[in-house]
Amino acid sequence: MDSNNESNSDLQKRMTVDDLNIEILPVFYEIIKSVERDHHDNTAKTRESQDCSQKVLELQKRFDQARSQISLLPGIDYSKEQQLQHLEALKTQLHLKQELLYKYRFMYPFQMQK
Amino acid sequence: MGDVSYVKIDLTSNLFCKCTVVIINTKITEMSSQISTKEKLLYILDDMELIAKELIENAIAPKHLKLSGPEYAQLTELLVAKDEELKQTLKLAQKQADIEEKMDVLRLEVERRDKDINQLQTKLKEAEQILSTAIYQANQKLQSIHRANKRPVSSEELIKFAHRISASNAVCAPLTWQQGDPRRPYPTDIEMRLGFLGRLSDPINGHLLQQPNNISDLHRLGGPATGDIPASQQNQFAWLPSGEIHMSVGGQGSVPVETRNHKQETEDVEVMSTDSSSSSSSDSQ
Numbered sequence: 001m002d003s004n005n006e007s008n009s010d011l012q013k014r015m016t017v018d019d020l021n022i023e024i025l026p027v028f029y030e031i032i033k034s035v036e037r038d039h040h041d042n043t044a045k046t047r048e049s050q051d052c053s054q055k056v057l058e059l060q061k062r063f064d065q066a067r068s069q070i071s072l073l074p075g076i077d078y079s080k081e082q083q084l085q086h087l088e089a090l091k092t093q094l095h096l097k098q099e100l101l102y103k104y105r106f107m108y109p110f111q112m113q114k
Numbered sequence: 115m116g117d118v119s120y121v122k123i124d125l126t127s128n129l130f131c132k133c134t135v136v137i138i139n140t141k142i143t144e145m146s147s148q149i150s151t152k153e154k155l156l157y158i159l160d161d162m163e164l165i166a167k168e169l170i171e172n173a174i175a176p177k178h179l180k181l182s183g184p185e186y187a188q189l190t191e192l193l194v195a196k197d198e199e200l201k202q203t204l205k206l207a208q209k210q211a212d213i214e215e216k217m218d219v220l221r222l223e224v225e226r227r228d229k230d231i232n233q234l235q236t237k238l239k240e241a242e243q244i245l246s247t248a249i250y251q252a253n254q255k256l257q258s259i260h261r262a263n264k265r266p267v268s269s270e271e272l273i274k275f276a277h278r279i280s281a282s283n284a285v286c287a288p289l290t291w292q293q294g295d296p297r298r299p300y301p302t303d304i305e306m307r308l309g310f311l312g313r314l315s316d317p318i319n320g321h322l323l324q325q326p327n328n329i330s331d332l333h334r335l336g337g338p339a340t341g342d343i344p345a346s347q348q349n350q351f352a353w354l355p356s357g358e359i360h361m362s363v364g365g366q367g368s369v370p371v372e373t374r375n376h377k378q379e380t381e382d383v384e385v386m387s388t389d390s391s392s393s394s395s396s397d398s399q
Contacts, residue, residue, distance in 0.1 A: 075214025097227035
């Protein structure tokens with residue numbers, strides 16, 4: 001389980017937009033091309049239709065793969081506006097905490113009492 | 115989202131409605147900024163899948179069921195537009211991943227600050243406790259100082275008192291002790307009578323009702339009489355050969371003070387003297 005989780009988190013860390021394999025149009029184009037190709041030979045027709053169904057399956061697979069890969073992309077659980085709001089909130093939080101620390105550090109100037 | 119799935123099931127056979135779904139989806143994704151980028155990407159993929167499916171079905175459909183040219187072209191354009199939208203959204207996702215990295219860094223910083231703050235708070239709490247204890251103790255000391263200031267005791271009296279304590283509670287006789295010295299390592303009868311218990315058993319004086327409030331008062335009362343013991347060896351007390359002690363009272367002559375077992379006391383004296391000699395001899399050894 002742990003190793004699974006680790007590998008999953010590693011994948012999440014490593015998965016970027018560049019790693020995605022979401023090229024739908026070329027596969028779709030191939031399918032349409034093979035459907036519209038007119039064959040006189042029966043065996044060629046059968047082969048073409050098998051080939052075509054294979055490509056349709058491949059297209060389906062590509063869609064599923066794209067979906068699973070998209071769910072692994074980091075930082076897209078919110079819209080950009082929301083994410084920016086969160087970023088601002090975090091910055092404010094950090095600032096406040098920094099101020100609090102500063103306040104704590106210089107709250108009692110013992111050295112002034114000398 | 116619910117709308118989308120509903121329309122998808124309902125309209126699989128009707129292209130017009132499918133197009134409507136796609137348009138609805140597009141409107142949803144464009145209009146609502148509340149939808150996360152991930153959902154947006156998945157919507158676009160759904161749309162693309164739907165359009166692709168429709169186009170493929172159209173390609174293998176019988177001629178009379180096929181779409182007209184403009185419709186087909188429109189669908190194809192829509193697919194291309196969707197693909198373009200997908201790529202744009204992926205760019206957005208890339209930007210968001212960058213923002214996420216920044217947020218991770220910030221989160222780490224915030225966590226570190228949290229730890230620091232916690233640590234400081236614990237230390238401040240500790241300091242507060244220590245200070246409050248110190249203040250409490252200081253207040254107690256101040257109170258006792260005030261008490262002492264209200265009723266000052268002279269140092270001479272204190273030293274006398276200390277002498278008395280060391281004289282009457284010592285284990286062995288002082289080095290200067292000689293026969294006839296009334297000092298004893300225990301309270302003598304005179305001291306006992308002057309003391310609290312002696313007065314308790316003395317009903318004539320009426321001290322049963324008017325008891326001194328505390329022991330220090332008692333000592334104070336007994337102080338002047340007993341404190342002068344070393345000086346009054348010749349004046350107030352006189353060691354008689356008979357073994358009785360006489361105490362002079364205000365120039366009215368001496369009052370014999372009964373010592374119950376004066377014989378035994380002389381024995382004690384001897385024992386004490388041997389004690390001192392033995393201790394000195396042991397010291398010399």
